[in-house]
Amino acid sequence: MAPLQKRALYGLAFGVVWAVAIIVVFIVKGGVSTFSEDQGFRLIIDGLWVGGLIFYGILMLTLRKQSQVDERDRLILGRAPVVQLWAVIFSLVIWTIVLTESYWDQGIPPIFMYLVFMSTLIVSAVAQSIGILIGYWRMGRND
Amino acid sequence: MTKVKNRIRRLRFDHDEMTQQELANRAGCTRQTIIALEQGKYVPSIELAFGIAKAFGVTLEEVFQYEEST
Numbered sequence: 001m002a003p004l005q006k007r008a009l010y011g012l013a014f015g016v017v018w019a020v021a022i023i024v025v026f027i028v029k030g031g032v033s034t035f036s037e038d039q040g041f042r043l044i045i046d047g048l049w050v051g052g053l054i055f056y057g058i059l060m061l062t063l064r065k066q067s068q069v070d071e072r073d074r075l076i077l078g079r080a081p082v083v084q085l086w087a088v089i090f091s092l093v094i095w096t097i098v099l100t101e102s103y104w105d106q107g108i109p110p111i112f113m114y115l116v117f118m119s120t121l122i123v124s125a126v127a128q129s130i131g132i133l134i135g136y137w138r139m140g141r142n143d
Numbered sequence: 144m145t146k147v148k149n150r151i152r153r154l155r156f157d158h159d160e161m162t163q164q165e166l167a168n169r170a171g172c173t174r175q176t177i178i179a180l181e182q183g184k185y186v187p188s189i190e191l192a193f194g195i196a197k198a199f200g201v202t203l204e205e206v207f208q209y210e211e212s213t
Binding site for chain 1: 190
């Protein structure tokens with residue numbers, strides 16, 4: 001397995017655990033209505049996603065230092081943002097449809113701006129790893 | 144499969160069974176790229192192709208051949 005591929009796998013594994021942890025805490029603590037009222041809850045979520053983002057950055061930097069990247073890896077790395085872009089667009093489309101349909105009459109609560117931004121960052125990080133793994137898979141198939 | 148064929152595996156064995164890692168170090172790429180090249184799953188850049196030829200001490204044509212489609 002190429003070092004970059006290994007890095008992407010670690011990134012994907014962490015990203016999935018990170019996203020699931022935030023979703024679980026969010027649901028267990030009471031969801032959107034509690035989130036907008038309870039500052040303690042907001043701080044826990046803040047800690048989870050900012051902490052996760054910092055940890056993800058440190059993990060990627062550490063793995064980058066340890067791994068050699070050559071022209072084939074750079075080619076794959078250069079194609080990964082396409083997957084990242086589509087994933088971000090897709091998640092924003094989902095958010096837009098769900099929020100519009102759920103809050104058509106009342107207006108969308110401002111708290112969702114925060115949630116949309118947070119989820120977009122996580123989707124972007126995870127999708128980059130997926131993009132890299134797809135790149136290796138496609139190159140392995142030689143198309 | 145790619146139209147660019149190579150004799151990397153043959154040349155490695157002709158050079159005292161040079162390992163893939165050794166060739167990768169000499170050519171300046173990863174071992175996984177050498178594996179992909181040997182399997183015909185990747186076509187290298189001109190720069191890497193010259194690097195591989197140089198690692199074997201042969202010309203580019205002795206390593207890589209372009210197969211014309213008939």
